[in-house]
Amino acid sequence: CVDSLDDYNIDEKKASSVPAVTLFSSAQKEFTDAIVTPNVNENNFRLYMQQWTTTTYLDEPRYNMTARLIPLNLWSSIYKDVLSDLNEAKKIISEDAILTPAVKTNQLAQVEIMEVMAWSVLVNTFGNVPYSEALDADNSLPKYDDAKTIYDDLLTRLSGALSNIDASAGGFGDGDLFYSGNVAQWKKLGNSLMLKLALVIADSDEAKAKSLVAAAAPNVFTSNADNAAFPYISSPPNYNPVSANLNSLFTSRQDFIPTSVLIDYMNELSDPRRAEFFTTVNGEYKGGEYGFTNTYSAFSHISDKIIDPTLEGIVMDYAEVEFMLAEAVERGFITGDAAMHYEKGVTASITYWGGSAEDASAYLAQPGVAYETAGANYKEKIGMQIWLAYFNRGWDSWLTWRRLDYPQIKAPVVTGLDLKLPVRLIYPHNEPNLNGDNYAVAAQAMGGDLATNKLWWDKF
Amino acid sequence: QDRSVTGKVTAEDGSILPGVNITVKGTTRGTTTNVQGEYTVMASQGSALIFSFIGFESKEVKIGSESVLNVSLKSDVSQLQEVVVTALGQEKKRNELVYAAQQVTAEQMTQARGGNVMNALSGKVAGLDIKASNTMGGSTSTIIRGYKSITGNNQALYVIDGVPISNANNNTSDQQRGRAGTDYGNAASDINPDNIASVNVLKGAAATALYGSRAANGVIMITTKQGRKNSFDVTVNTGVTWGTINKNTFVKYQDQYGAGYDGAITSTGAAQPKAFYTGDLGSGTGDIALFDADASFGAKFDPSRMVYQWDAIDPFSPNFGKMTPWTAAQNGPDKFYETGVNSNQSVTITGGAENSTFKLGYTRNDEKGVLPNSKLGKNLLSFSASYDLTKKLKVSANVNYSQITGLGRYGTGYQGKNPNQQFRQWFQTNVDILEQKEAYFRNEQNVTWNWASPTDAFADNGPIYSENPYYSRYKNYSNDSRDNVFGYTQLNYKLASWVDFTGRFAYNGTNDMQEERIAANSADPSEYSRYNRSFNETNLDLYLNFHKSFASNFNLSGLLGTNMRRSKEVSIRASTNGGLVVPNLFSLSNSASPVEPPTEFYKRIAVDGIYGQASLGYKGLANVEFTARQDKSTTLPTSSNTYFYPSIGGNFVFSELAQLRNNWLTLGKFSINYAEVGNDAPWGSVYDVYDKPTAIGSIPYFSLPNTKNNSNLKSERTKNLEFSLETAFLEDRLGLNFTYYKSRTLDQILPVSVSTATGYGFKYVNSGEVENKGIEIAAYVTPIKTEDFSWTMNVNFSRNRNKVISLYGEGENRVKNVVIASLQASVSLNAAEGEPFGVLKGTNFVYHEGTGEKIVKSNGIYQASASANEIIGNPNPDWIGGISNNLKYKNLALSFLIDIRQGGDLFSLDQWYGEGTGLYPETAGLNELGNDKRSLVADGGGVLWPGVQADGTPNTVRAENYDGNTHSAFGYSSGAPRALYVYDGSYVKLRELALTYALPQAVVNKLQAFKSIDVSLIGRNLFIFHKNMKYSDPEDGLGSGLSNGAGGYQSGAYPAVRSYGFNVKFRF
Incomplete structure (x- = not known):
């Protein structure tokens, strides 16, 4: 009879328990996919940054976010495919009684770094988002938290993770698809991330930004070999x-x-x-x-190199770190030579893409590139070059443009339309349906759910 | 002085009647006839014997001096005595029923010979909402009394001879949600129409409670033909019908502007430089059509203008390298549709000997669809037999086998395999479809109109979005097969005169196979995918059936039984990855990249039930009935896997009251019942598991699934209250049945959509209360009935009101909306608190407060609401109905059925895109000033939408309409509110028409071999009297999919098919 048939309701073709590392790998893959994809349904930042444009269909380069489910797809990728797996990995690791404590600490710290990275994308894309009540299947109506509050917490969490990492102990091994288990690299990645996140608040909370940048700067990436990148392979679905x-x-x-x-x-x-x-x-x-x-x-097309299925998916690279160090010097957050960092950044980008050091120095010798003469101020100098370096990294380019306000791109002028450059994504179209009251509060707190409303740190 | 009286009881036609009840009037003594129809009873001279038997009129015979008394019983055709087959195959007289049920006869089912049993029910039963799809062999939605489950299955249960059968829809979930897929139909369409004796539709929970959980959505009870003892009968049907599309349900195209997005003019009125490409494709430098633009917002047609068109790239075309006049196509895509042919041959042999009966049936059905390269073949075999081993023991068995093979089933939804994606949404009006046909058949290459490059040579070129539709049909075809075995063995043993035992073991097994292909040189990388599924279900039923009369006026009957159901479904779906190595070798091993792990399922379900029913009748005047059932299901958590549900009902046959017995009232019955039905959870909704996507090289990874399961689920429940009144007058010349019902479904087990901020897209909850209430009216009248001529009309009407009372969560956490399906164009189907099931949401018009008129923006386009979540439509019909007429003059019979659906809204993705790309006549031509709509507003062109400006004054601003990107007054490119593309789905259709001539008996007799010959001319879907959707059939929608056939959405809709032909029926 039925009572003896307990196993009938078990899905025998799927796993009921899995190793934490496999969830971590999954989160790395899904995060990279979300950031790297140019699919018009999910990631249009290469368009918003006017690095790419479209041939036939103009909704997306004209900033229409409702004809497709763009905000939802990015939001869901990060929450459902990245953060939720990381959250689950964290639970499994914490409950693992056999794991060496030092490895456990390292794994938790790496999960934390990945989480902070993912959360920072959400909060820097949408502003206020569900955070403290998110990722809880029992709560279908998570409240939205204030973006700045979330951001401060992320910075605290990242500092904590960085102080916990012990490069002499192991991590996730081969399941760490960015660094094949090299924990020391995670320390560099964490510090580079701190540099990037701290600079985001440089205009809104200068003192805090300064102290965080100063602490992180000595331990950031020092060459392209440090880049955090996902090793795509030639066949679907794990191709670029x-x-x-x-x-x-x-x-x-x-x-x-x-x-x-x-x-x-x-x-x-x-x-x-x-x-x-x-x-x-x-x-x-x-x-x-x-x-x-x-x-x-x-017209020219995107190169074969970039459309190669095995092209690695960059999450953070050395070139951007050098540009940010240059900015940090200019802002007086650290001491050093801004021009030198800038040149290293330019060189790192050129050599990463296959150019030689000579190509880079010849390029840098031109007045339009040379740090001294490249622009009116550091924002322009760094902003223009980082825009080029971020050629295949639309989201990061969009984040940096909102900070530095260069390049000074203009919305296309179309008769009958009043197009404005988006400085945030609107919330997913179904949030008002699924989490209406909380959505309404959040939208109101942000001055309306508009793509033209600047985020709290976007002062200029 | 009692003495022995013996005799034989027969029917009018001479066949013997075993099991006839014989009572000696005024006593409790009695007997029944044996299998030979013989009886012996002790009675005294002068007393009377009462012979009664279900389906026959009772007869009272006075005993004289004779010792042998042979009796012939008249079959009873009156409403009152009509035998109705109810749950578990029990036969009841109509006046014993305590609930509404509506019967459809074999003749009604097959008169128009549609081939699909489900579609043949449309319009014939009040409260039954059939929605057929226009695809060949496509799925049909069968909804009884509205949608009850918010996200689960709402389809009625099909039961054959007391045994539930699978009506699975194995289409992909994308197909079922209205996205891309192929519609392989659902399994109930395999039921052989020629094997049906009658169909009884059990609508409410009281009628279906004995079937347990799965019957919560109502039951379509099918009784198959059985042999009769001492008879022999052969019926042969042969018929052919032809089908053509109804052009009123297809697109019409504007014929003034051709390929392009950017229009022919610029915002200043200057000629648009991008109206053509410029280049030399063979005859010198000239204009090249914008091949890669899948829109018709381009240059104005001008026969004197010579342009390189798509065939200029095709080296095999007579127009290779040549320019041809820039004109609208001679032959539009309606010519893509061919004439379908459906040929149906069937033979049914029934018969019986002294103590046995048998039936053998075979049907062969061949259908060629209206799309090129589509066909469907069916072999349907059935055999049943019964044998009376002893006077008390009867065994019977029944087996049905169906084999369905399909080729080129229709692609549905938004994909290249659905030709309507290009025809209705993304097309160039300069493309002549017959030229595309010639181009394909010249050498079977993908000679598309939609080249990716205007300059590349044929060998290096290919389609950018759309294939040559012929290439798509002939190369990217699917094929499939479905083998279905259904049958049972049954044993009846008469334990005593008042109780018998039935044991029945039933088996239903299905094997499905589906293969899909994308050939080389298609727009998408080549691919092969296959799906295999095997399903079987066994049901073991053991029950006692009793009936006893006592105190002369009371009749007690009932049953007590148990059911054990076991089902197992094993499926695997796999496809090649990253293309094929050897072109057009369609096998998994030919995958270019390693094949991704197939999707496997191994689903087992076990349900054990015990049930009982008791009915007490008084003098045929009143009945009460109780049922109770308890189920235990493996799909629920062990701690709460048992659920019990009762029903109670009663009736009062007031026409049996002495004071009402008169000539004009034939039947009057009032019934009331209350019932509950419990339901278990879908398989695999309790325990959590992980997804395992394809490993990255050697690194495996797992991920949390999209749906959070719930280990605290409890059973769901439907509560149902029903009143019905049945009346018949003037010897059944006139009848009126009225039913009111109200049902509430509680604690629904739903995978509700949640904000993905929770980490999941869906989660299982017990939630929701959905209320359905409505009325059903079924009436019939025979205004004329003479020797030679009769006319009978049947009318059905039903109106269901459906409301989502609550969803889930409490207080602050109360959820007020659940998205059932998220559709393209940011439109969704929802269950919203306080609203009817399935409401469409999207951007709405903004109405001016003062005037109540739609506000038009300063650019002449309707203003869209700020929120994309306004209710813009209700897909539920206001009412549905059917009117059938049967006219008979001597040997000639004419019947026709008009099927009506009033209301029910749809969002048309076809219009949303197709008007945006400038295909439809509305997008071109003259505006109200008599100027070209595609001229600049400054030049008097543009389109004036009726409405008011923001200040409430009538709109005078015409919207620009000269290109398909931003300056379009229509569709997606105008950014109009989605509400503008919501249509009323009403229709009035001439569903069936049959004219039958029965050859006069004198003629038939001369032919010797035959008992009768009927010749029929038949037609289905011949005419649509009324509809509001200009270019499509409002009935074509989402099939029987996950969205429950809720409809509300059309994407790549297929035109309706008119079919007409003949059938000849021979009886030997």
């Missing part, structure tokens, strides 16, 4: 999502081309990265008009 959307192996679509805004600037500077980023058309690098239809065959 850029290839899924652009490579003719996987799609017949021809949606994206680089913009004239970017290519004209790089042409002006004879940028050696052009050959790595773009194809040529009639021997020239030619970008499409941002926000209007473009004939695919008439």
Whole structure:
């Protein structure tokens, strides 16, 4: 009879318990996918930063966030595919009675760093988000927390994780897809992340930013070998999502081309990265008009290197760290030579993409690139070069642009439309349906759920 | 002085009647006839014997001096005495029923010979909402008395001869949610229509309680034909019908502007430089059509303008390298649809000997769909037999086998395999579909109109979005098979004159196989995928059936039994990864990249039930009935896996009252009942498991699933209250049945959608209260009835009001909305507190406070509400109904059925995209000023939407409509509120028409071999009298999918198919 058939309701084809490391691996993969993908349904930041534009369909370069489920897809990726697995990994690790304590501490610290990274994307994209009551299946209506409060907590958590990491003990082994279990690298990644997160609040909470930057700066990335990157492989579904959307192996679509805004600037500077980023058309690098239809065959395309399915997915790299150190010097947060950091940043970017050190120094020798002469102020100098270095990293480019306000991109001018550059994503379209009261409070606290409302740290 | 009287009881046609009750009037003495129809009873001269038997009129015979008394009973056709098959195959007289049930006869089921049993029920039963899909062999939704479950199954249970059968829909969940997929239909469509004796629709919980949980959505009870003792009968049906699309349910195209998005003019009125590409494809530099633009917002047609068109790239085309005039297509996509053919041959042999009966049936059905390269073949076999081993012991068995093979089933939803995606949404009006056909058949290449590059040579070029639709049909086809075995063995043993025992073991096994392909040179990478599923279910029922009369006026009957149900479903779905190595070799081993782990399921369910029923009748005047059932299911947590549910009902047959016995009232019955039905959880909703995506090389990873399970689930419950009044007048010339019901479904087990901030997309909860209440009216009248001519009309009407009373959570945490399906264009189907089930949400119009008119923005487009979550439609119909007429003149019979659905809203993704891309006539032509709508507003063009400006004054601003990106007055590109594309789904259809001529008996007799020959002309879906959706069939929707066939959404809708043909029925 039924009472003796307990196993009937068990899913015999799925695991009921798994090792924590596998959830950590999953979170690394899902986080990288969310940040790297150019899919118009989830990640349009390369468009918002006018690095890429579209050929036929103009909703996304014209900042329409409701024709597709863009905010929902990013939000869900981070909450459901990244944070929830990390949260579960943390539970399993904490309950593991056999694990060596030092390894346990390291694993928890690495989970914490991943979590902070993921939360920072959410909070720096949407502003107020569910945080203290999130990730609890028993609470379907989590309240939204104030973005600044969350952010302060993230900084505290990151400091804590960094002080717990012990590079002499083990971590996640091969299941750590960024560093194959090298815990010392996590220390560098954590500090580099701290540098980045602290600079975000440089305009709003200078003192705090300064002390955090100063503490982190000595332990950040020192070469491209330190980059945190996900090792995509050649076959779906673990291939680089850029290839899924652009490579003719996987799609017949021809949606994206680089913009004239970017290519004209790089042409002006004879940028050696052009050959790595773009194809040529009639021997020239030619970008499409941002926000209007473009004939695919008439313009440069994204290079074979970038649409290669095995191209690694960068989460954080050395070049950006050097640019941020330059900024930190300029802001007086640390002592040092801003120009030197800037040059290292430019060089790191060029050499990462396949250029030589000579290419880099020739490039840097031009007045338009040389730190002394490249711009009116450090925001322009660093802002323009980091925009180029962030060519395939739309979200990070968008974050940095909101801080530095360079490049001074303009929304396309279309008769009958009043387009404005987005400085946040609106909340997912279904939040008012699923979590209406809390959504309403959050939207009101942010001055309305608008893509034009600046986040709390975005002072300029 | 008692003496022995013997005799034989027969029916009018001479066949013997075993089991006839014989009582000596005024005593409790009696007997029944044996299997030979013989009886012996002790009675005195002058007393009377009463012969009674279900389905026959009772007869009272006075005993004279004779010792042998043979009796012939007249079959009883009156409403009152009509035998109805109820739960577990029990036969009851209509006047004993304490609930509403509606019967459909075999003739009604097969008169228009649609092939699909489910579709044949449409319009014939009050309260039954059938929604058929227009795809070949596609799934049909069967909803009785509205949607009860918010996210679960709402489909009625199909029961054949007392045994539930699978009506599984094995389409992918994407297909079921209205996204891309192939519609392979649902299993009840395999039921052989020629094998059906009658269909009884049990609507309320009181009628279905004995079936347990699965009957909560009502039951379609099918009784199959059985052999009769001492008879032999052969019926042969042969028929063919042809099907063509109803063009009133298909797109019409504007014929003035061709390929492009950017329009022909610029905002200043200058010619748009991008209206054509420029290049030399063979005959010198010239204009090249914008091949890669899947829209018709381009250059104005001009026959004098020579342009390189898609065939200029095709080296096999006569137009290769040549320019051709820039004109609208001669042959639109309606020509893509072919004439379907459905041929049906069936033979049924029934018969019986002294103590045995048998039936053998075979049906062969071949269908060629209206899409190219589509066909469906069915072999349906059935055999049943019974044998009376002794006077008390009877054994019977029944086996049905069906084999369905499909080729080229229709793709549905938003995908290239659905040709309507291009035809209705993304197309160029300059593309001639017959030229596409010729291009494909020249060498079977993907000669698309939608080249990725305007300049690349044929060999390097390919489709950017849309295939040549012929290539898609002939190369990217699916095939499938379904083998279904259903049968039972049964033993009846008469323990005593008043009680018999039945033991029945039933088996239903299905094997499904589906293969899908994407060939080389398609828009998507080539792929092969397959799905295999095997399902079986066994039901063991043991029950005692008793009936006893006492105190001469009381009749007690009932049953007591147990049911053990076991089911097992094993399935595996796998597909190639990253393309195929050898082109067009469709096997998993030919995958370019390692195959991802297949999706496997191994689902077992066990339910044990015990049940009982007791009915007490008084003089045929009143009845009360109680049922109770307790189930124990493995799908619930062990601690709460048992649930009990009762029902109680009573009736009062007031026409049996002496003072009402008169000529005009034939039947009058009032019934009332209250019932509860419990239900278990879906399999696998209690314990948590992890997903395992494909490993990254050698590194495996796991992830939490999208749905959080719940180990505290308890059973759900439906409570149902029903009143019904049945009346018949003037010897059944006129009848009126009225039913009111109210049901509430509580503690529903739902995977509710939650904010993903919880870490999950869905979670299982016990929640929700859904109320359905409504009325059903079934009426019939025979206004004329003469020797030669008769006319009978049946009318059904039902109206269901459905309301989501509550969802889940309490106080601050009360959840007020659950998204049932999230659809393209940011439209969703929802269960919202206080609203009808399935309401459509999206951006709405903004109405001016003063005037109540729609506000038009300063650019001439309707203003959309700030919130994307306003209710913009209710997919539930206001009412549904059917009117059927049967006219008979001598040997000629005409019947027709009009099927009506009033209300029920739909969002059309087809219009949303297709108007945005400038396909439909509304998007071009002249505006109210007589100027071209595609001219600049400054030049008098544009489109004036009726409404008011923000200040309440009538709108005078025409919207620009010269390109398909931003300056469009229509569809997605205008950013109009979604509410503008919500349509009323009402229709009035001529569903069935049959004209039958029975060859005169004199002629038939001359042919010797035949008992009768009937020739019919038949038609289905011949005409739509009324609908509000201009370019589609409002009935075509989401099939029987997860969204419960709630409808409310069309994407790539298929046109309705008219079918007409003939059938000849021979009886030997």
